[in-house]
Amino acid sequence: xxxxxxxxxxxxxxxxxxxxxxxxxxxxxxxxxxxxxxxxxxxxxxxxxxxxxxxxxxxxxxxxxxxxxxxxxxxxxxxxxxxxxxxxxxxxxxxxxxxxxxxxxxxxxxxxxxxxxxxxxxxxxxxxxxxxxxxxxxxxxxxxxxxxxxxxxxxxxxxxxxxxxxxxxxxxxxxxxxxxxxxxxxxxxxxxxxxxxxxxxxxxxxxxxxxxxxxxxxxxxxxxxxxxxxxxxxxxxxxxxxxxxxxxxxxxxxxxxxxxxxxxxxxxxxxxxxxxxxxxxxxxxxxxxxxxxxxxxxxxxxxxxxxxxxxxxxxxxxx
Amino acid sequence: xxxxxxxxxxxxxxxxxxxxxxxxxxxxxxxxxxxxxxxxxxxxxxxxxxxxxxxxxxxxxxxxxxxxxxxxxxxxxxxxxxxxxxxxxxxxxxxxxxxxxxxxxxxxxxxxxxxxxxxxxxxxxxxxxxxxxxxxxxxxxxxxxxxxxxxxxxxxxxxxxxxxxxxxxxxxxxxxxxxxxxxxxxxxxxxxxxxxxxxxxxxxxxxxxxxxxxxxxxx
Numbered sequence: 289x290x291x292x293x294x295x296x297x298x299x300x301x302x303x304x305x306x307x308x309x310x311x312x313x314x315x316x317x318x319x320x321x322x323x324x325x326x327x328x329x330x331x332x333x334x335x336x337x338x339x340x341x342x343x344x345x346x347x348x349x350x351x352x353x354x355x356x357x358x359x360x361x362x363x364x365x366x367x368x369x370x371x372x373x374x375x376x377x378x379x380x381x382x383x384x385x386x387x388x389x390x391x392x393x394x395x396x397x398x399x400x401x402x403x404x405x406x407x408x409x410x411x412x413x414x415x416x417x418x419x420x421x422x423x424x425x426x427x428x429x430x431x432x433x434x435x436x437x438x439x440x441x442x443x444x445x446x447x448x449x450x451x452x453x454x455x456x457x458x459x460x461x462x463x464x465x466x467x468x469x470x471x472x473x474x475x476x477x478x479x480x481x482x483x484x485x486x487x488x489x490x491x492x493x494x495x496x497x498x499x500x501x502x503x504x505x506x507x508x509x510x511x512x513x514x515x516x517x518x519x520x521x522x523x524x525x526x527x528x529x530x531x532x533x534x535x536x537x538x539x540x541x542x543x544x545x546x547x548x549x550x551x552x553x554x555x556x557x558x559x560x561x562x563x564x565x566x567x568x569x570x571x572x573x574x575x576x577x578x579x580x581x582x583x584x585x586x587x588x589x590x591x592x593x594x595x596x597x598x599x600x601x602x603x604x605x606x607x
Numbered sequence: 608x609x610x611x612x613x614x615x616x617x618x619x620x621x622x623x624x625x626x627x628x629x630x631x632x633x634x635x636x637x638x639x640x641x642x643x644x645x646x647x648x649x650x651x652x653x654x655x656x657x658x659x660x661x662x663x664x665x666x667x668x669x670x671x672x673x674x675x676x677x678x679x680x681x682x683x684x685x686x687x688x689x690x691x692x693x694x695x696x697x698x699x700x701x702x703x704x705x706x707x708x709x710x711x712x713x714x715x716x717x718x719x720x721x722x723x724x725x726x727x728x729x730x731x732x733x734x735x736x737x738x739x740x741x742x743x744x745x746x747x748x749x750x751x752x753x754x755x756x757x758x759x760x761x762x763x764x765x766x767x768x769x770x771x772x773x774x775x776x777x778x779x780x781x782x783x784x785x786x787x788x789x790x791x792x793x794x795x796x797x798x799x800x801x802x803x804x805x806x807x808x809x810x811x812x813x814x815x816x817x818x819x820x821x822x823x824x825x826x
Contacts, residue, residue: 312705315701315709315712320700506698506709507709507713508682509658509690509696510685510690510709510710510757510761511682511685511686511710511713512682512713513679513683514682516713604678
């Protein structure tokens with residue numbers, strides 16, 4: 289290859305060269321960053337985090353519904369004892385309950401209904417007369433007014449011996465604890481996944497910085513500020529974070545949407561009934577999908593900020 | 608423009624590689640920085656383009672005490688200094704045109720605003736036909752001229768060149784020297800670090816001679 293002679297001076301402005309008009313190259317080349325492995329890691333982390341979020345939201349929604357159902361009801365229980373007329377005491381309890389403020393509906397369970405409640409444990413065709421089955425009266429609480437539970441207990445207790453009124457407070461407490469545990473578990477898993485993502489991005493950024501050290505030095509020597517250099521890496525990692533997040537979050541959305549399809553396909557089967565009993569609609573709803581979308585943005589933001597932090601830290605060591 | 612007062616430099620706990628340097632570089636001046644290998648030429652150049660800090664003494668550049676400047680301020684000051692590295696340090700994935708335009712790009716300028724400037728400069732240094740060539744396919748002399756073009760595109764007040772003729776034949780070395788002289792005539796102060804006596808003999812200029820870490824100035 290030969291060197292071309294230097295032009296002594298500018299005679300006239302040269303025409304714009306076609307090659308100078310092509311798209312400007314990236315200062316940090318895209319293929320110098322291990323993009324695919326990082327996209328895979330970010331996608332997997334986002335997928336798992338989104339599934340966790342979806343599961344937690346399903347549990348929370350179901351628990352809230354159970355709590356709401358249970359909180360709207362109370363149960364009067366009259367235990368059988370020798371020499372007692374359960375029928376008469378039952379009617380008396382119904383009258384007292386109907387008279388109590390805040391009770392919208394009073395429904396005494398018949399002997400057949402009580403038998404059905406025991407069927408899962410004792411089988412069908414029960415002879416209830418032979419068993420000390422308590423009389424159950426279900427009260428539905430008025431939506432606009434809370435009943436005075438203490439007054440109701442006192443009124444029932446004064447007339448009927450051995451009567452109990454259960455407002456399911458213990459159940460609600462258990463469900464609340466279960467929902468809180470699920471939430472804490474979900475937050476813990478999310479935190480671990482975010483930490484794993486941050487560490488993966490940090491390692492990838494350090495690798496990219498080492499690979500592109502000559503570029504960083506040239507930029508530094510020609511007067512680029514640290515913020516400019518960091519932004520060259522940051523834009524790559526933002527793209528990788530968005531792609532990985534979109535892939536993982538999109539896959540999680542598909543799986544969560546598939547849960548709804550599963551319900552429709554297996555409608556009426558035992559599996560569907562059990563799943564519906566646990567999770568009602570099996571759908572995380574619009575807010576759930578919005579949360580997954582938020583996670584994609586969060587992962588992209590974490591990826592970008594982590595890379596910027598690592599680049600800035602590395603640049604700080606260069607004079 | 609640049610003033611060194613009793614500047615000393617040591618790396619870590621080792622001995623001083625530069626001692627009691629006191630000199631100035633005036634605007635529009637031309638000087639050779641020379642001395643035997645290991646005398647500290649590259650270290651002095653690194654001090655001049657703010658790549659390292661002195662162990663002692665005062666360095667004033669463009670009216671600023673560099674010891675008091677923030678990192679961002681030093682970056683901005685560095686934009687007034689053009690640097691030609693011995694190993695060129697062109698970015699291999701960028702074309703000659705893009706390499707030369709890089710200092711303008713980091714200033715945030717749009718390509719349409721600097722395209723003509725870059726093209727004119729590349730024609731001036733004889734690379735008008737090599738705009739789209741990547742550095743790996745350029746000859747040593749072409750790389751050197753591209754590196755020089757990149758160093759001067761932003762019209763620096765001070766141009767530092769480290770052994771700019773170290774990798775070229777005598778004929779090209781002479782042409783490069785003419786290029787530096789032209790740049791100096793256009794107002795840029797030039798410091799050429801070299802141990803090429805033949806090159807220095809071609810142009811009567813001030814000589815900053817480093818020997819065992821000390822400087823002797825021959826006007």
